[in-house]
Amino acid sequence: RYVRQLQRLQLLFSPTAADARGARQFVEEAAQDFARQHPDVVLYVSPHSGPGPAPVLRAEYLNGTVRDELVASKTSEEIVQLATKLANQSGLDIIRIRKPFHTDNPSVQGQWHPLTNKPSILTVQGPRLQPQ
């Protein structure tokens, strides 16, 4: 069955900084809807008072990866889109995929080896029988 890989989202922002305006609007308007639509993701909203670091959306996945995304100077809709993108990802590292294809069954009839089409030692070839 499908198990959503995103465990929790932490939105760390400051209530007074100018670049956290989108984050504040997200918390006021869209955060509850997002949490209701994704009941298996725990959403933590933690405002830290005073001038602090930039607003960040931290995503933790089931395999332990923690991914930080800057949300400074983003509108509320952009943050919603970002959050849904993170919710649909798995926690695997985002690296270059070497090949766009993979198969668990590389051979259907059996992989060729040098003895595939050689007849066995035990087959005996005699003279052709005349039809009776």
Add this chain to the structure above:
Amino acid sequence: LLAGAGRGTGLGTAFSTAPPPEKKRWLRAYLELQRLQAPPQRRSEKPNWDYHAEIQAFSHRLQENFALDLLKTAFVNPCYIESEEARRRQLGLDKDAVALQLQDNTGLAERGQRFARAYLAQCFEGAYPELPAKGIEALVNFLTGQELVSYVAQNLSIQDLALCRDFPAPPDVLQRTFLAVVGALLESSGPERTGIFVRDFFIPQLIGKDLFEIWEVVNPMGLLLEELTKRNISAPEPRITRQLGVSTVLPVYFVGLYCDKKMLAEGPGETLLAAEEEAARVALRKLYGYTENRRPWDYSKPKQGLAAEKAISSN
């Protein structure tokens, strides 16, 4: 130091606005080193943790309705209760306050394990009717063994929710907690849904695994002779079918087993004995129906007919 604290929070996240001019250049590197050398902490001790919300999210993630108090007892391990009582005694509380009101998860774990084993044994008996009891037991032991269950539990974030004494939680604790979760599901939703849960999380772990990787068979030839006598087929005659590189360091022999002059199975090997043993294993795989090209597992029907048997077997 206020300035030091400000720099600490600024460096706590990887992102910060332009760093304020520092008094000492080495302070940043020192704080980073402290952060990297700090011992690993439980997630429950780091900021932003709400146990009740996490447990609700856990039940939604698995798409199951749990009775939440049963689920909370399922995460409580006996080692946690002992360590908590010892800590309270050390702090000098009264006898009444020392005794915790929490229940263990050992009962739930036992019930979950019994149910899981019975259900998996039933599944395998239905899917591979030819497989003998020892083979089914080996498969069930592999699936409910410590390694596999603790691996599944880790990837479902049970190690964050489980309450236990040591961190990181040892694999037997994770196995007990996961089986207790299965037991809690059994109590809350009944045997059918728990059966579907066990099927969804345990059986995909068999994908790509060969029968004899899981089941250690010492004498495959003897086992094959027993199986053939049960089916009234004559004893197999081993013959060399193909051979390559006989006089080299790496010879390859293909030995075929013939019953009544018809080929039963063929297997390769480095020496004649190894090839004969491999041919016996291939023959056993064919007889038990556990070849690589068998039909994949059927995840579709919920199997209503087995509900009554499961209810009886889980008691």
